[in-house]
Amino acid sequence: MRKVKADVVVIGAGPAGLAAALQAKRSGARQVLILDRNDEPGGILPQCIHNGFGLHRFKEDLTGPEYAERFIGEVEREKINVELDTIVLEINPQKEILATNKKEGIFKIKAKSIVLAMGCRERTRQMLCIPGTRPAGILTAGLAQEWVNLKGYLPGKEIVILGSGDIGLIMARRFTLEGAVVRAVVEIMPYPGGLIRNVVQCLEDFNIPLLLEHTVTFIHGKERVEGVTVAKVNSKKKICPGTERFIPCDTLVLSVGLIPENELSSRAGISIDPATGGPFVDEKMQTSIEGIFACGNVVQVQDLVDYVSYQGEIAGENAALYALGKLTPPKKVIRLKKGRNIGSLVPQFIFGQRKVALFMRVKEPEEKVMLKVGKNLKKKRLSMVKPNQMIFWEIPFGDLKLDEVKELEISITKD
Numbered sequence: 265m266r267k268v269k270a271d272v273v274v275i276g277a278g279p280a281g282l283a284a285a286l287q288a289k290r291s292g293a294r295q296v297l298i299l300d301r302n303d304e305p306g307g308i309l310p311q312c313i314h315n316g317f318g319l320h321r322f323k324e325d326l327t328g329p330e331y332a333e334r335f336i337g338e339v340e341r342e343k344i345n346v347e348l349d350t351i352v353l354e355i356n357p358q359k360e361i362l363a364t365n366k367k368e369g370i371f372k373i374k375a376k377s378i379v380l381a382m383g384c385r386e387r388t389r390q391m392l393c394i395p396g397t398r399p400a401g402i403l404t405a406g407l408a409q410e411w412v413n414l415k416g417y418l419p420g421k422e423i424v425i426l427g428s429g430d431i432g433l434i435m436a437r438r439f440t441l442e443g444a445v446v447r448a449v450v451e452i453m454p455y456p457g458g459l460i461r462n463v464v465q466c467l468e469d470f471n472i473p474l475l476l477e478h479t480v481t482f483i484h485g486k487e488r489v490e491g492v493t494v495a496k497v498n499s500k501k502k503i504c505p506g507t508e509r510f511i512p513c514d515t516l517v518l519s520v521g522l523i524p525e526n527e528l529s530s531r532a533g534i535s536i537d538p539a540t541g542g543p544f545v546d547e548k549m550q551t552s553i554e555g556i557f558a559c560g561n562v563v564q565v566q567d568l569v570d571y572v573s574y575q576g577e578i579a580g581e582n583a584a585l586y587a588l589g590k591l592t593p594p595k596k597v598i599r600l601k602k603g604r605n606i607g608s609l610v611p612q613f614i615f616g617q618r619k620v621a622l623f624m625r626v627k628e629p630e631e632k633v634m635l636k637v638g639k640n641l642k643k644k645r646l647s648m649v650k651p652n653q654m655i656f657w658e659i660p661f662g663d664l665k666l667d668e669v670k671e672l673e674i675s676i677t678k679d
Contacts, residue, residue, distance in 0.1 A: 266371040270297040271587040272580070273361055273375040275352050275528070278307020279569050280560025281381030282335035283576030284583065288379070289342045291584035297373065298339070298346045299363055305339070305346055306332035307383055308406065309569070311413045314434050316461075320570035331569060355532045357553045376587035379579050380543070380551070380558040382525040384565050389518060392426075396483030399490075405431040405519035409438070418442050420515025424492050425449045426480050430458035430567065432519020437466035446472045447511050450494050452479045452501060455629055457519075457652050459567060480516070481508060489514050522565045529558070539608040540564040546597070546613040547620045549579035550586075557583045564610045564623060567654050571623065578621075598666060603675025605630065607651065616666035624655040626676060634679045637664070638672055645679055 271293040274285045277300035289296045304310060309317075312328025319325060322334070339346065350365040361373040386404040401420055403411075409431060411417040421444050425432045428451040436446045449467060454477050456463045467474050475494065481503060482493040496507035524542040526534075535544045535552035542563035543551040550557050559579035560572040585591040594615040600622075602609050607627040614620050624635075626649045635644040635657065641664045644657060666672070 266368055268297070268371065268373045269375075270295040270373060271376050272296045272379065272583045273359075273373055273377075274298045274379040274381055274580070275355075275361075276300060276307065276381035276383055276560075276562070277302070277305035277346060277348070278381060278383050278560065278572075279309060279332065279335065280383070280562070280572045280576040280579075281307070281379065282332075282339055283573040284379045284381055284557075284559055284580030285344050286335065286338050286342060287577040287580030288584040288587075289344055291581045292590075293584035293587050296344050297375075298344060299350045299352055299361075299373075300346070300348055301351045303349050305336050305348070311406075311410045312434075313413050314438075317569050320568065321573060328569075335573070352528060355528055355556070357533060357556075359555055377555045377557065377583040379576075379583045380529060380556065380562050381560050381576060381579075382528065382562045384522040384524050384561040386522060387518070387520045392518070392520060394480055394483055396492075397485060399483070399485035399488050401485070401489035401515045402483065403515070403517060405429065405435050405517050408435050408517050412438055412442060418444060419517075420444060420489075420513070422447060422513040423515045423517055424480070424494075424511055424513045425517045425519055427451060427519035427521065428456040428458055428463070428474065429519040429521060430462050432517065433458045433462040433466040435517060435519070436472050437470055440470050440472065446470075447513050448473045448475050448494070450475045450478045450480055452477065452497055455650060455652070457521075459653065479503070483516060484510075489516055492516055522561065524562045524565060526562060529562070532556070534558075537608075537612060539602070540610060542610075544613070545611045546594075547578075547611050547615060547618070548582040548591070549575060549611070550582060555583075555586050557586075564608060564625075566623070567652070571654065571656060574621065575623075596670075598661075598669055599671045601671050601673040603636075603673040605633075605649075605676035606674055609674055614661055614672075616664070616669065617662045619658055619660045619662065621656065621658045622674065624657070624674065625653075626651055626655070630676065630678075632679045634677045636675050636677060638669075641672075649676060 309328035309332035317331040491512040557579040559575040
């Protein structure tokens, strides 16, 4: 069995992993290795042919492949080794990696530090427990996107989309442009799951119905989907009797949320935050195991790729410093506590000595609110907050006089 050594090993060649590897190399790590199970780098971006990427980072309106190519080109220029078609089987707290590919079989890597950048996956029908038969024509929005954009397959002609996440909204438009009819986008919540710009550009501009506070209650069909029953739900997400109606279709597309890919993390013993589904991390994106860092959608599902790359750079820089023995241990650690209407928060731990970017999602939508650190240490007015939109806030914690503080609450209050 071949054994390899590296300073920093990045697992995942999506936007988080590419950014992490680049920053690790530029921060002094000599041997940087990227491992990815796909046959090309870029993660999900090559199939995202729509625009809207890079507005924050590059101040340009790019497609997914264009955004990915910016980083792929830099990785090539930095001569960073990328092993594709390679599956990581396990990692351990000693930073040992067991991987396999068709070229070499199973091999081991001994790393000085590891960056987890495995991204996320889609929820499936099995997780939703939708009653009905098991016909052909049921697929996730990401798979539909891959089929249409990369392989040139149109999976159906009459579509119902369950869930209004961004991929589902974008695919509603894509299906329409390819000649299919989108009968409806069905959303169980009283508000859309995706960005407002996607609701407007992908549904309203194409007169596609959005059924809020509705869900699919039954799937009809034997060999192929023939239709679905949808019904209205109440505030407790229970079906309202008498509201059921049948919508004929040959395809049901599921856009019902994403889950961070953390099987490797859990098996390695890394502590997982149930609120995000990703590892607990500190401001340096280090997990509960020293020398193992995490970034991007494996930590918390983001809505903008710019934030994914930002986190990747933080993780890559600190992974390099750790590998070089230059990562200074913190003098103290402050736990960030989720206060009123804060559903998830990253990082969960800070050191109180520098500016830190916080990434938050709220539990419920509200208007005219105040985002607060502690009681009144730092405040920020927000006109509106929604669970489907990430809140990004850079806070100079080093200026807040936190010498005796061990826990700090982040909360939303009425302005």
